[in-house]
Amino acid sequence: MVDVRIAVIGVGAVGGVLAGLLHRAGHEVSAVVRGETAERIAADGLRVDLPDGAVEARLPVLSSVPPEAELVLLGVRSYSVRAALHEHAAGIGERPVLLLQNGLDAPETAAEVLRRPDGAGLHGGIVLFPATRTAPGRVRLTAYGPARVGPVDPGRRVESERIAAVLGDAVPARATGDLRGALWSKLLVNHVNALPAVTGLSVQQVCRHPLLGPLLARALEDAVTVGDALRVRFAGVGVLEPAHVVLIRRGRALDVVRGRLARAFGTRPNPASTLQSIRRGEPTEIEHLDGAVVRAARQAGLRAPVQEHMVGLVRRVERTGAFLPPRAVRDRMPTASGRGLG
Numbered sequence: 001m002v003d004v005r006i007a008v009i010g011v012g013a014v015g016g017v018l019a020g021l022l023h024r025a026g027h028e029v030s031a032v033v034r035g036e037t038a039e040r041i042a043a044d045g046l047r048v049d050l051p052d053g054a055v056e057a058r059l060p061v062l063s064s065v066p067p068e069a070e071l072v073l074l075g076v077r078s079y080s081v082r083a084a085l086h087e088h089a090a091g092i093g094e095r096p097v098l099l100l101q102n103g104l105d106a107p108e109t110a111a112e113v114l115r116r117p118d119g120a121g122l123h124g125g126i127v128l129f130p131a132t133r134t135a136p137g138r139v140r141l142t143a144y145g146p147a148r149v150g151p152v153d154p155g156r157r158v159e160s161e162r163i164a165a166v167l168g169d170a171v172p173a174r175a176t177g178d179l180r181g182a183l184w185s186k187l188l189v190n191h192v193n194a195l196p197a198v199t200g201l202s203v204q205q206v207c208r209h210p211l212l213g214p215l216l217a218r219a220l221e222d223a224v225t226v227g228d229a230l231r232v233r234f235a236g237v238g239v240l241e242p243a244h245v246v247l248i249r250r251g252r253a254l255d256v257v258r259g260r261l262a263r264a265f266g267t268r269p270n271p272a273s274t275l276q277s278i279r280r281g282e283p284t285e286i287e288h289l290d291g292a293v294v295r296a297a298r299q300a301g302l303r304a305p306v307q308e309h310m311v312g313l314v315r316r317v318e319r320t321g322a323f324l325p326p327r328a329v330r331d332r333m334p335t336a337s338g339r340g341l342g
Helices: 013-024 035-044 078-092 106-113 154-167 179-192 194-199 203-208 212-229 242-249 253-264 272-280 290-299 305-320 326-332
Strands: 005-009 028-032 046-050 053-057 071-074 097-099 122-127 131-135 138-141 147-151 173-175
Touching: 005 013, 005 078, 013 028, 013 046, 013 053, 013 071, 013 131, 013 138, 013 154, 028 035, 071 078, 078 106, 097 106, 106 122, 122 154, 122 179, 147 154, 147 179, 154 173, 179 194, 179 203, 179 212, 179 253, 179 290, 194 203, 194 212, 194 272, 194 305, 194 326, 203 212, 203 253, 212 242, 212 253, 212 290, 212 305, 212 326, 242 253, 272 305, 290 305, 305 326
Parallel strands: 005 028, 005 071, 046 138, 071 097, 097 122, 147 173
Antiparallel strands: 046 053, 122 147, 131 138
C-alpha cells in the first residue's frame, strides 16, 4: 500500500489505536487534537500498548486538518460529532472522511454538516477491537479485532475498498456494501456497554454472570426484533455474524452472550467505553447505544423496555457515581413476561 497522508481528529481510544498502528505501518499521520491530549502527544508522543508489545508514535500535533491530508479519520465521541465537524468543515473540504463513531447517527449528521446530501466521500468505519484510553496520549489495545468500511453512498464502494486497504495496514479490514446493516450489527455488540457501566464489572464478568448475562441476552433479543421490524439486514462485522443473529432470533441469545461475546474481548478484563467514561467523569454515549434502539423502536411503532431501563440506570450512575449490585440491576428490569415489544 502506498503511504497515505492521514489526519486523525480525536485521538482517544479508537482514534489513538489507529493513529499509532497506521504510523507504524509507514503512513504520514497527524493528530488533530487540543488540550491535555495535544500537550502530551507533542511532548512525549502517542503510546499504544498492544497485547504483544507497544507502539511509540511521534506525530505532528495540529489544531486543524492540514491541507496535504488525503484522508480524514473522525475519532471523536458520538455526542461530539456535530461540533467537531462544524469546527473542522473548512479543513476537511471535499476529502474522504471515515466516521468511527458508535451508534447510527454519524453518517446522517456528517452529510448534513459537510453539505454532502448524497453522502459523497463519507464512509462508516465499524471497528471491533477493545481499546482503552488510559491517559491523554496513552491507549491500550487489549485484543486485536476486525474493521469494516462502508460508503454512505452505496455507489462508492470502490472508495471504501481503498480506505479499507489503508486501514488494513493497521488492523484486519475489508469493505462492506451494507453500511446500515454493519452499523446495526455493531450496535448489537455495543450492548455490552450498559451493564458494566451500571455495575462496575468488566464485559467478561457481565457476560458470564448468572444474573447479568441473561439481561444482556434479553437486550439483544429486543434489539434484533426492532431491527427486523425496520427491515435491517444485519451484516457480519467479525465479532457478530448473521449466524449469531439467527441464534438470537431462535431464543439462543444467552448462548451468543456466553459463547461469543464473553470471549471476543480478550482475556484481560475490559471495562467497555461507557464505564471508562464514567470513571473519568465524562459524558457517556449511552444515548447513542441503547438509546439508539429506543428511538428506532419508536420509529417502528414498538418499545424497547430493556434498553429504556438501561439508559435510565446508566444516567443514574452518571449522576450519583454509585454502582449497583447485580441483583439490584436485575430487580429494576421489566419482567420477562411484561416486557413485550409494542
